[in-house]
Amino acid sequence: MSQLLLARDITLGFHESGGVTQLLSGFNFSADAGSRVAIIGASGVGKSSLLRVLSGLERPLAGDIFYQGKRLTGPHPQLGMVFQTPGLLPWLNLRQNVAFGLKFRHQPRLGRQQRQQRISQAIEAVGLSLHQHKYPAQLSGGMAQRAALARCLARSPAVLLLDEPFSALDPISRQEMQQLVGTIARDQQLSVLLVTHDIDEALLMTDRVLLLQGGEGGSLKEWQPQIPFPREQALDELSAARLDILKAMRGQRS
Secondary structure: OOEEEEEEEEEEEEEEEOOOOOEEEEEEEEEEEEOEEEEEOOOOOOHHHHHHOOOOOOOOOEEEEEEOOOEEEOOOOOOEEEOOOOOOOOOHHHHHHHHHHHHOOOOOOOOOHHHHHHHHHHHHHHHHHOOOOOOOOHHHHHHHHHHHHHHHOOOOOOOHHHOOOOOOOOHHHHHHHHHHHHHHHHHOOOOOEEEEOOOHHHHHOOEEEEEEEEEEEEEEEEOOOOOOOOOOOHHHHHHHHHHHHEEHHHHHHH
């Protein structure tokens, strides 16, 4: 695998009266093509902020992001972001919402046939072909999040950046979405970068789990469980990894 995404000496924080409050300092990170990485950690440690910086949506206070060896200065069409809320436009039907993603800045111009093909393929990939003319108010929470994923997939990204996109779903819908993303990532050979509070979700969906802490360096520990996918049946191995991560998180808070 080749290195796809690189963060070098990243400092994150926010401005407030009297100065700057830092979340992370001197953070370094890399992800190879085809990898699936989860970032977990306590609330307020900077996970979502880091993901937005890695996507090019925000700039760090210091440091640089590189995609395929080139410095990232803004959003990139091959970096697709899916947020906690679907963000569907209520006056557009599902198909139109998926098409809307192709109007984002920095997207390559497509011919009408290619555009329609991408939209149809993305909707089919998330299993919503029978619902593409429904409006957001007619969709369940799981269907709305599938539509948001389709909007991202229509842009034909190489990397999916997921900011806790399943946190508001019921357990069954959440499990279905986890399996769906895993299938799509495998079939389309996508890299995945997932921010989540759920240790089980991180272990089920990714091959590398990074526990994030604030302050200098920004990372505490990393796990790469040698468990083949799908992992739902490997309960003993997953439980052992989960306990190890929980212990590290408790030590982080002590």
